[in-house]
Amino acid sequence: MKPRVLTVAGSDSGGGAGIQADLKTMLALGVHGMSVVTAVTAQNSLGVQGAWELPAEAVRAQYRSVVDDIGVQAVKTGMLASAELVETVAGLIGGTDVPTVVDPVGISKHGDSLLADSALDAVRTKLLPVATVATPNLDEVAQLTGVRVDSEGQLREAAAAVLSYGPRWVLIKGGHLPGDAVDLLTDGSEEHWLRAPRHDNRHTHGTGCTLASAIASQLAMGRSVPEAVTEAKAYVTGAIAAGFALGKGIGPVDHGWALRREAF
Ligand SMILES: Nc1ncnc2c1ncn2[C@@H]1O[C@H](COP(=O)(O)OP(=O)(O)O)[C@@H](O)[C@H]1O
C-alpha cells in the first residue's frame, strides 16, 4: 500500500509554504498526503496579511478522522499558532506510534509571527519531547534555546541545546548562514553534516516546510532518519534551484522539479 503521511500545519493561501507545500512535496515523493489544518493565513510573496487559528476541537476531529480510518506511517507538524494547539497536537502525536517530524515554525521569512510567544514553553516541554526529528532554523533555535548561531562551528552547541528538550534527533538548518547550505543532523552520539551548494535564488519561500515534509515522506517509506534526511536535503536543494518568481516578492520553491525530471 502507498505510504500515508499526515501534515498538521497552517494553510498558506499563496501556495508556497504550510499545508500546500507539504502536500505538493508528498505528491512529488510518491506518498499519499493528508492534512490537519491548524490555522488559515492570508499570505503571498510579500508576507502574511492575516492569520486565524482553528478551535482545538476542529484539530482533534481532523486528526482522529484521518488516523482512525486511513492510518498514517509518518506525521509532520508545522505552524501550530498557540499554546492550546501545541498542547493538543503534542497529546495526539504522543498517542500515535509513528515517526514524527516537528518543524517548530515560529516566524516566516518575512518576519511575521506564526506562533504566539506564550506557546514557546509548550513547544519546549510538550512538543519537542514527542518528536522523532526536530527541524528548527536558526531563528527558531534562538527563540527556543537562547543560543545564537552565526557560524557553522556553533551548530553543535545549538543541536545540544535543542536535544536537551527530548527529541530523538535534531536537524539544525544552517540555511540562513552565508556560504554553503550546511545542516547538522545528530542524536547526540552520531553526527551527519549535510552540505549543499548555496543557490543564489531569492525565490525560497517554503524551504523549511518542504524539507520537513520530505523527511516525513522518506520516513514513511521506511528509511532510517539519516537516510531520510539525506534524501530530503537533495529534494529541497533541487526545489530551491528551481524556485521561481511569483507576485512582487519572494516566490516559492518548485515542488514539481523532480517529477518533471523523472517524466521525461
Ligand atoms: N539558497 C539556498 N541554497 C541551497 N540550500 C538552501 C538555501 N537556503 C536554504 N537552504 C536549505 O534549505 C533547507 C531549509 O532551511 P532554511 O531555509 O534555513 O529553513 P526555514 O525555511 O525554516 O527558514 C536547509 O536544508 C537549508 O540548508
Ligand SMILES: Cc1ncc(COP(=O)(O)OP(=O)(O)O)c(N)n1
Ligand atoms: C502557513 C505557514 N506555515 C509555515 C510557514 C513558514 O514556512 P517556511 O518553510 O519556514 O518558509 P518561509 O516562511 O521561511 O519562506 C509559512 N510561511 N506559512
